[in-house]
Amino acid sequence: MKALLLRIKRLLAGQVSDREIEEELRFHIDMEAAELRRSGLDETEAQRRARAVFGGETRWREAVRDARGAGWIEDAVRDVRLGIRGIARAPMLAIAAIGTIALGVSATTAIYSVVDQVALSPLPYPDSDELVSVWLRNPARGVERDKTSWPNFVDWRLATTGLESIATFVPHQMTLAGEDGPELVAGVAVSDGFFELIGTAVEHGRGFRDHEVEGDFANVAVISHELFTRRFGADPAVLGTTIELDLAHYEVVGVAEPGLAYPRHTEVWIPQAFGTGRQWRDPRQRLWLSVVGRLADGIELRAAQREMDTIGARLEADHPAVNRGVGIALEPLHETVVGEVHTPMLVLFAAAIGVLLIATVNVANLLLARGVVTSRELAVRQALGARRGRLVRQVLAQTAVLAGAGGVLGAVLAAAGVVALTAAAPTDLPRLDEVGLDLRVLSTALAATLGASLVFGLVPATVTTRVSPGAILRGAGQGSWLGGRVRLRAVFVIGQFALAFVLLVAAGLLLSSFLNLRAVDPGFSAENALSVGLSLSRDRYPDAQARRAFGESLLENLGVLPDVAAVGTVSEFFVDDLRTGGPVTIESRPDAFEVGTEPQVASDAVSPGFFEAAGMSIVSGRGPLRSDAPEDVPVAVVNETFVRIYLDGLDPVGQRFVWGRPHGEASKWFQIIGVVTDTRRAGPSAPVDPAVFVSAYQRPRRDLEVVIRSTGDALGLVPAVRATIAEIDPDQPVTRLRTLESALADSLAQRRFVVWLLGIFAVAALALAAIGIFGVMAYIVGCRTREFGIRLALGAARRRLLAEVLGQGIFQAAGGLAIGGLLAIGVARVIRGQLFGLEAIDATVFGAASAMLVLVAVAACLVPARRAATVDAVVALRDG
Amino acid sequence: MAHDRRAKMLQGTVDLLILQALSLGPMHGWGVSRRIRALSDDVLRVNQGSLYPALHRLEYRGLVRAKWGASANNRRAKVYSITARGARRLGTEFRDWERFVLAMRSVLEATEAPDLEAEESAV
Structure with missing residues (x-):
């Protein structure tokens, strides 16, 4: 300690x-x-001789300063200043190096920040790795993740020990009444213990009491901190007051702490009521509950899954009619939330790493090119007596200035990149709001590029200072040690081209998939169509009669608006994977499928006019009409897939079917009146399910989506449509208003995002590789100027020199192509699941990428090659 | 390389000379060089290019200390004096030097080669 103090002093x-x-x-x-x-000398001579004994005064000063170890700070400052001056002498190179570093650092950091948050980091709940989704699965029907029924859930809860707790939740939009008009809020009905399971804490008031949940309807609600602040001015006096949700009154009993809501952005929690509502013939068949669980302490997911398999098998045995082939699947909640974006995100991240690698190699390449210039300068200075350590330090300082500038720029770009990415990303990318700049990644990326630049910056310094200055000055850059560097740089170029090729192929594959998807005929006409979501509240529209009346006046009033070509309603236009419906039995073919293996059929209710409004073609028969009265036989239109699977070989019109299995007299038979074309409403890559469209006039539903086809621009209809709905019912909120076109585009938004980014990465990689090969070829030509001059003087054809240099460049690119090709095949296999409409090893994509790569290589080599061919023999021999 | 080693040896010698010169009393840099010259009857001349770096190095190591004072003709000058540590170091360096000189002398004054073969066979 004392020694240390002494040192500091x-x-x-x-x-x-x-x-x-x-x-x-x-x-x-x-x-x-x-x-x-x-001793007799005159003044001037005395002064001169006195000075002479010091030799160079500058050098003397430096020696004195060096003698004191503490001079290093000043040295560093001076080195950096010299470094900046040196860099300013070669601005193009500096810009290229700084730009490359900045690009590499920012791309990697920005992408990783998003990827990490979206796909990798744990969910924000306490011990979130213990949280699992509990799904019903039915492999025979191709269903892997389905909701479950209340009786199933109760059985699971009783039986499980691997899950310490398990709870249901049913998210749905609710209308919150207020002085400024109704507002839609994200509500969720939860079963007992949901808050404790997730880890959501209540900051004011309380959660739900035992008797409030799972029984008859209890009108209590917990609101989110966000809603508490936005609607109630963060005034705790709201506790105990009554709010109007979907026209029912709820007492606010608690305010949840911010940040721990599940599903995210939930604004209102209400207890799940299981005692009321429509009585189902078999409640076990009504699959409507989402379930989460928390693994018991020390229980692995696999052990819990084994237990669930046992429970599932027992339930299958106990309830063979409904649970045939039905199992239970546990899935980490993280996977449920992050879902299918996982792979694309990782592909993007790998691409960013690839770009960073190429960038780093390029920096190394550029610095090695610099080394040629610097080595002469260093040799001169060494010959003039500069010490070796000093020179090395100075080169290091120059490199550090380059790397530092690039790093700072990269950090700024990364921050901007994260903002841009979150803005450009599709809104359905999960957890996007949690994304921020990841400082750990930033520092890692910085360290990687800076480290590489320092290492490669040092090569010229150490090599030069080890070789005698005379050799370098004489050899003027043609010594054998330089030959080694040419080989090293050729290896770099090959590596760069290999990586660039992989990126090009990946981008190309995803781009073709994207184009294929966009080219898929959705089966409906998205142009000039508007869709408006409405959710009729239970209290205001308690029965079918009320809902039918609303639907009728809606169609009447909208239909007479100017520019409206057709109008109709459907229960939900765009559907996701988890849709309602079930198996059916055809009257004339009751035993077509074994119990439990019937394919699932999607069910929608459509009004008269819907097929026209949506631009769907009726293949045979007709659509529902007003004349199909409520008391008549219920009618249904089916799609072509339904016909293929259930009615193969039969004339569909006139056939009758029942949901589930017929059960004697009570069976509700539907009569098929028409067939429509298949539609891809779950997105172009989703398989088409068999679908049934019942008449909304006969069986009006609570949720409906109005589709309005315009004779011109659909958006122009918006004000009139809003006014019309408000006229029919001023308290009816519109849940969603969009054009079918934008909705269709949204379904591809995630892919578009990934394709764009990957495309940018691929182009960046190719550009960097081009810079790399240009640098190497220019350098080689520079070294061989003298040789070219001699050959020209001896009568060599210029064209031959041109071809020789070009050939050398193409040879390197071809090497990259060969290695990259092998890598690309592997990568293509990995992303096979993301592809649509083409094989992983697609000849067109691979061919186009190869052609592009070679073309870019030739273009990059053309300038150096031309320079080789246009060498002036006289000048080359004189100066070379 | 060879050049380096010679410089290093010289450096050590310069340090020893400076410490010895300062042990006779505080002095500024120019005075130190004069003193060494005088003491060696004009044989040893410490190059100014080595003298000052050596003085600063010794100061940095705490073997001498420097103070701005007045020279004999009343000019501001940096006056160096030896520290206790410096005096101790002078002692050890001096003994090392004596050993070195002795060794040099015994080699240089030798008249016949040592009997190496006898030693080798003894091993």
Whole structure:
């Protein structure tokens, strides 16, 4: 400790100012001069001789400063200043190096920040790795993740020990009444213990009491902190007051702490009621509950899954009619939330790493090119007596200035990139709101590029200073040690082209998939169509009669608006994977499928006019009409897939079917009146399910989507449509208003995002590789100028020189192509699941990528090659 | 390389000379060079290019200390004096030097080769 203090004191004391050194020098020279004068010399000569004994004063000063270890700070400052001056002498190179570093650092950091948050980092709940989704699965029907029924859930809850708790939740939009008009809020009905399971804490008031949940309808609600602040001014007095949700009154009993809502952005929690509502013939068949669980302490997911398999098998045995082939699947909640974006995100991240690698190699390449210039400068300075350590330090300082500037720029770009990415990303990318710049990644990326630049920056410094200066000055850059660097750089170029090729192929594959998807005929006409979501509340529209009346006046009033070509309603236009419906039985083919293996059929209710409004073609028969009265036989239109699967070989119109299995007299038979074309409403890559469209006039539903086809621009209809709905029912909120076109585009938004980014990465990689090969070829040509000159003087054809240099460049690119091809095949296999409408090893994509790569390589080599061919023999021989 | 080693040896010698010169009393840099010259009857001349770096190095190591004072003709000058540590170091360096000189002398004054073969056979 004492020694350390002493050192520090000495370090501080040791800081001798230049002025003091100067004064000491002056004193010495004066004394010496005075002595010389005494010995008889005249004034001028005495001064000259006195100075001469010091040799170079500059060098002397440096030696004095070096003698004091503490001078290093000043040295560093001076080195950096020299470094900046050196860089300013070669601005293009500096810009290229700084730009490359910045690009590499920012791309990797920005992408990783998003990927990490979206796909990798744990969910924000306490011990979130214990949280699992509990799904019903039915492999025979191709259903892997389905909701479950209340009786199933109760059985699971009773039986499980692997899950310490398990709860249901049913998210749905609710209308919150207020003085400023109704507002839609994200509501969720939860079963007992949901808050404790997720880890959501209540900051004011309380959660639900036991008797409030799972029984009859209890009108209590917990609101989110966000809603508490936005609607109630963060005034705790809201506790105990009543709010109107979907026209029912709820007492606010608690406010949840911010940040721990599940599903995210939930604004209102209400208890799940299981005692009321429509009585189902078999409640076990009504699959409507989403389930989450928390693994018991020390229980692995696999062990819990084994237990669930046992429970599932027992339930299958106990309830063979409904649970045939039905199992239970546990899935980490993280996977449920992050879902299918996982792979694309990782592909993007790998691409960013690839770009960073190429960028780093390029920096190394550029710095090695610099080395050629610098090595002569260094040799000169070494010959003039500069010490080796000093020179190395100086080269390091130059590199550090380049890397530092690039790093700072990269950090700024990364921050901007994260903002841009979150803005450009599709809104359905999960957890996007949590994304921020990841400082750990930023520092890693910085360290990687800076480290690489320092290492490769040092190569010229160490090599040069080890070789005798004379050799370098004589050889002027053609020594054998330079040959080694040419080989190293050729390896770099090959590596770069290999990586660039992989990126090109990946981008190309995804781009073709995207184009294929966009080219898929959705089966409906999205142009000039508007869709408006409405959700009729239970209290205001308690029965079918009320809902039918609403639907009727809706169609009447909208249909007479100017520019409206057709209008109709459907229960939900765009559907996701988890849809309602079930198996059916055809009257004339009751035993077509074994119980439990019947394919699932999607069910929608459509109004008269819907098929026209949506632009769907009726293949045979007709659509539902007003004349199909409520008391008549219920009618249904089926799609072509339904016909293929259930009615193969039969005339569909006139056939009758029942949901599930017929059960005697009570069976509700539907009569098929028409067939429509298949539609891909779950997105172009989703398989088409068999679908049934019942008449909304006969069986009006609570949720409906109005589709309005315009004769012109669909958006122009918006004000009139809004006004019409408000006229029919001023308290009816519109849940969603969009054009079918934008909705269709949204379904591809995620892919478009990934394709764009990957495309940018691929182009960046190719550009960097081009810079790399250009640098190498330009360097080689520079080294061989003299040789080319001699050959030209001896009568070599210019064209031959051109071809030779080009050939060399193409050879490197071809090497990259060969290695990259192998890598690309592997990568293509990995992303096979993301592809649509083409094989992983697609000849067109691979061919196009190869052609592009070679073309870019040729273009990049053309300038150096031309320079080789246009060497002036005389000049080359004189200067070379 | 060879050049380096010679410089290093010289450096050590310069340090020893400076410490010895300062042990006779505080002095400024120019005075130190004069003193060494005088003491060696004009044989040893410490190059100014080595003298000052050596003085600063010794100061940095705490073997001498420097103070701005007045010279004999009343000019501001940096005056160096030896520290206790410096004096101790002078002692050890001096003994090392004596050993070195002795060794040099015994080699240089030798008249016949040592009997190496006898030693080798003894091993």
